[in-house]
Amino acid sequence: MKVSVFSTKPYDQQFLELINNNYGHQLSFYSCPLTPDTINLAGDDPCVCVFVHDKLTRDVIQALHNKGVKLIALRCAGFNNVDLKAAQEFGITVVRVPAYSPEAVAEHAVGLMLSLSRKIHRAYNRVREGNFSLNGLLGFELHHKTVGIVGTGRIGTALAKILTGFGATVIATDIQSNDTCHQLGVEYVSFDELCQRSDAISLHCPLTPDTYHLIDEQSIELMKQNIMLINTSRGAVIDTQAVIEALKNNKIGYLGLDVYEQEEHLFFEDLSDKIITDDIFERLLTFPNVLITGHQAFFTEEAMTSIAHTTLKNISCFEKGESCATEISADDAAP
Numbered sequence: 001m002k003v004s005v006f007s008t009k010p011y012d013q014q015f016l017e018l019i020n021n022n023y024g025h026q027l028s029f030y031s032c033p034l035t036p037d038t039i040n041l042a043g044d045d046p047c048v049c050v051f052v053h054d055k056l057t058r059d060v061i062q063a064l065h066n067k068g069v070k071l072i073a074l075r076c077a078g079f080n081n082v083d084l085k086a087a088q089e090f091g092i093t094v095v096r097v098p099a100y101s102p103e104a105v106a107e108h109a110v111g112l113m114l115s116l117s118r119k120i121h122r123a124y125n126r127v128r129e130g131n132f133s134l135n136g137l138l139g140f141e142l143h144h145k146t147v148g149i150v151g152t153g154r155i156g157t158a159l160a161k162i163l164t165g166f167g168a169t170v171i172a173t174d175i176q177s178n179d180t181c182h183q184l185g186v187e188y189v190s191f192d193e194l195c196q197r198s199d200a201i202s203l204h205c206p207l208t209p210d211t212y213h214l215i216d217e218q219s220i221e222l223m224k225q226n227i228m229l230i231n232t233s234r235g236a237v238i239d240t241q242a243v244i245e246a247l248k249n250n251k252i253g254y255l256g257l258d259v260y261e262q263e264e265h266l267f268f269e270d271l272s273d274k275i276i277t278d279d280i281f282e283r284l285l286t287f288p289n290v291l292i293t294g295h296q297a298f299f300t301e302e303a304m305t306s307i308a309h310t311t312l313k314n315i316s317c318f319e320k321g322e323s324c325a326t327e328i329s330a331d332d333a334a335p
């Protein structure tokens with residue numbers, strides 16, 4: 001099938017081209033995102049392949065429909081960037097990569113936790129400057145701490161497995177519990193109770209109207225003083241301004257982010273010789289107890305291989321007229 005692949009970085013092309021040897025699709029790569037201005041690049045290709053920052057709004061979907069696009073193949077799990085109702089209305093099928101390597105994201109969340117709890121990000125810089133003082137580097141152990149997981153789907157469950165191995169007490173909140181977590185001894189509690197009891201909270205729910213700014217002034221108020229907050233889900237699950245206030249008054253003692261509400265203006269690009277005009281993001285960077293990575297939790301060799309396989313298999317399924325288990329419909333859209 002002819003596929004226009006948008007928002008392509010060299011590593012996307014590398015993995016997709018390699019794995020495409022097994023599938024034989026005709027892939028055209030574009031580094032720009034899919035927007036109303038770039039839609040024409042798709043020519044008469046019946047499939048567009050997109051990533052997390054491509055905004056598939058109603059207008060974009062209608063324009064794709066007018067060009068004859070029949071399939072949107074997401075190279076990611078989250079689909080909050082797609083107007084699924086519009087896709088259904090215009091008869092465009094949407095497929096995604098629901099699970100590529102939940103461990104990739106879970107391990108990254110743990111990496112953020114450990115870096116912050118042991119202040120490894122600060123120690124790294126100190127040692128390189130010949131400063132071997134331990135003043136200010138006092139850490140804490142996850143062992144016997146209570147970690148709250150918001151959303152025990154694939155990634156939340158992978159994280160629960162790791163944390164129980166650390167000897168942490170894991171509590172969780174979700175709109176549906178899962179058996180693996182029950183077997184691990186995870187205790188399901190309300191969101192408010194999770195906020196009150198946790199020493200660290202890690203977010204693994206999707207971004208929906210229900211989870212938009214789930215972490216806000218009110219929920220932060222419920223949390224313990226000096227809480228650790230980790231977000232590898234979607235930026236807008238957190239009200240960043242409220243979090244900054246909580247960092248300023250030491251309510252939040254540790255903040256690890258792999259996602260940020262306005263990240264599409266920053267992440268995945270080299271802006272090292274540019275002036276960053278996002279004052280909220282720049283303020284976050286001034287705190288010594290904040291560690292930010294640029295949406296790289298998924299970025300492992302294993303996950304990239306799996307993403308390429310599932311994406312190309314999804315496209316093959318659609319081409320053959322077979323039903324595709326990874327298809328998402330308007331019913332999956334948040335109310």
Ligand code: NAD
Pocket residue numbers: 077078098099102105150151152153154155156173174175176204205206207208210211232233234258259295296297298299
């Ligand atoms: P999943 O669908 O397997 O799990 C999500 C869980 O959240 C489900 O159990 C669901 O019931 C639960 N949930 C939904 N609404 C909730 C609510 N209001 N409160 C509590 N729980 C709720 O998804 P996953 O594969 O575990 O991924 C989770 C999220 O992680 C994705 O939606 C995506 O946004 C994000 N993600 C980030 C990266 C990254 O690189 N940073 C990579 C992959 C996924």
